[in-house]
Amino acid sequence: MDFSFTKEQTMLLDSLRDMGKRENFKDLAAQVDKTRVIPRELTNKYAQMGLLGMTLSSQYGGADEDSMTAILAIEELARYSPMIAATVFESNVGAVRVIDMFGSEEQKKAVIPGVCSGEYSVSVCMTEPEAGSDLTALSTIIEDQGDHYLLNGEKRFISGGGEASHYLVYTRFADVKGYKGIGAVLVEKGMAGFTFGKQEEFMGLRGMPSCDLFFDNVEVPHDNLVIKQGEFGKLMLTFDIERCGNSAMCLGVAGGALEEAKKYALQRKAFNRPICEFQDIQFAIADMAMKLDAAKLLVYRAVGEAGKGLPSIYQASIGKCFANEMVKEVTDKAMQVFGGYGYSVEFPLERMVRDARAWSVAGGTLQMLRIAIASMIFGRKFDQRKPE
Numbered sequence: 368m369d370f371s372f373t374k375e376q377t378m379l380l381d382s383l384r385d386m387g388k389r390e391n392f393k394d395l396a397a398q399v400d401k402t403r404v405i406p407r408e409l410t411n412k413y414a415q416m417g418l419l420g421m422t423l424s425s426q427y428g429g430a431d432e433d434s435m436t437a438i439l440a441i442e443e444l445a446r447y448s449p450m451i452a453a454t455v456f457e458s459n460v461g462a463v464r465v466i467d468m469f470g471s472e473e474q475k476k477a478v479i480p481g482v483c484s485g486e487y488s489v490s491v492c493m494t495e496p497e498a499g500s501d502l503t504a505l506s507t508i509i510e511d512q513g514d515h516y517l518l519n520g521e522k523r524f525i526s527g528g529g530e531a532s533h534y535l536v537y538t539r540f541a542d543v544k545g546y547k548g549i550g551a552v553l554v555e556k557g558m559a560g561f562t563f564g565k566q567e568e569f570m571g572l573r574g575m576p577s578c579d580l581f582f583d584n585v586e587v588p589h590d591n592l593v594i595k596q597g598e599f600g601k602l603m604l605t606f607d608i609e610r611c612g613n614s615a616m617c618l619g620v621a622g623g624a625l626e627e628a629k630k631y632a633l634q635r636k637a638f639n640r641p642i643c644e645f646q647d648i649q650f651a652i653a654d655m656a657m658k659l660d661a662a663k664l665l666v667y668r669a670v671g672e673a674g675k676g677l678p679s680i681y682q683a684s685i686g687k688c689f690a691n692e693m694v695k696e697v698t699d700k701a702m703q704v705f706g707g708y709g710y711s712v713e714f715p716l717e718r719m720v721r722d723a724r725a726w727s728v729a730g731g732t733l734q735m736l737r738i739a740i741a742s743m744i745f746g747r748k749f750d751q752r753k754p755e
């Protein structure tokens with residue numbers, strides 16, 4: 368397994384590091400957390416640098432890059448904050464990948480160039496008030512009316528909700544139970560009968576729009592069908608690349624926290640010596656570095672082997688589960704190194720702890736990932752549903 372970066376990847380990471388310093392992303396991260404607004408100029412700059420949609424097909428404005436380059440960029444930017452990396456995440460590993468891989472020619476032409484220019488973004492809409500981990504119980508329903516579909520239902524916790532231009536909505540076709548009845552359609556903001564709930568107030572990831580979506584007899588053209596009923600597997604396969612993006616966010620946040628803790632331990636004094644001279648602080652930093660490196664290897668393995676395609680479900684699940692737990696532990700330890708200042712909003716650690724907490728729920732909980740991993744190890748399905 369070769370974990371070395373290409374010349375282009377190294378150059379990209381260097382340019383992102385320069386940009387972060389030049390544009391003071393540390394302050395920007397704190398500002399976004401406070402105001403809950405990601406400045407539009409940031410998205411424009413990323414678009415100019417070719418960071419948006421670099422994994423998408425070049426014939427529609429992407430750059431045909433493999434996922435590894437995008438994952439490295441997401442990780443580097445998330446060292447400041449996941450919000451600094453958000454548009455790079457969405458445009459490279461988000462729901463737009465489903466359109467790029469499985470959408471029609473018309474859908475690709477309509478969506479991908481706008482995503483690459485930063486004008487459009489696509490939200491993934493799976494979760495419902497009564498269907499989270501138990502996704503196959505979703506009850507949003509679509510019915511064929513002959514010349515169009517009629518969509519009815521409700522979605523919850525949709526990242527990008529209210530701001531995204533397009534929504535990839537997982538829905539049940541007619542009355543077919545279980546995963547066999549599930550497919551996905553593209554719904555555009557502004558369609559009649561499509562409305563948004565109030566914005567969520569999450570403990571972290573402040574700046575990321577998120578809300579409920581309501582579909583009340585929304586007329587969806589047949590041309591907006593992306594994944595037909597019975598092809599649920601395609602949706603979940605593509606979602607595994609988003610899970611690697613989730614893991615990259617964890618690598619970035621943990622890397623940022625470790626760097627802050629190291630700097631602080633070198634300059635903060637207690638008992639007339641820098642606290643880095645105390646063995647417990649050294650061990651904490653060493654443990655943080657070990658866990659972070661181990662997570663990197665798992666995530667890079669999943670993404671590296673995927674190339675321009677999709678990762679193995681097993682590798683992506685193991686990488687996400689480990690990275691999700693690692694980032695909670697690393698940010699918590701880093702906060703401890705900061706003593707009382709770690710708990711103060713004047714310092715970045717409390718924000719990093721809050722931001723770290725989201726990833727082990729978003730994109731599938733730790734428990735559901737462990738069930739999937741165990742199921743692949745045993746080579747058996749473990750049905751979680753109580754028989755009716």
Ligand SMILES: Cc1cc2nc3c(=O)[nH]c(=O)nc-3n(C[C@H](O)[C@H](O)[C@H](O)COP(=O)(O)OP(=O)(O)OC[C@H]3O[C@@H](n4cnc5c(N)ncnc54)[C@H](O)[C@@H]3O)c2cc1C
Pocket residue numbers: 490491492493494498499500501523524525526527569572725728729730731732733734735738751
């Ligand atoms: C920051 C954030 C962003 C999100 N973005 C999106 C998005 O863009 N699009 C989207 O569709 N959704 C999104 N979600 C929703 C997320 O995918 C769900 O919250 C998640 O899948 C869990 O569903 P739930 O909240 O309904 O929890 P539930 O499914 O009700 O689970 C509650 C608890 O029970 C556990 N549990 C459930 N079943 C089992 C079992 N069989 N064995 C063991 N434990 C079990 C769960 O692991 C969890 O701990 C987001 C969530 C967050 C926090």
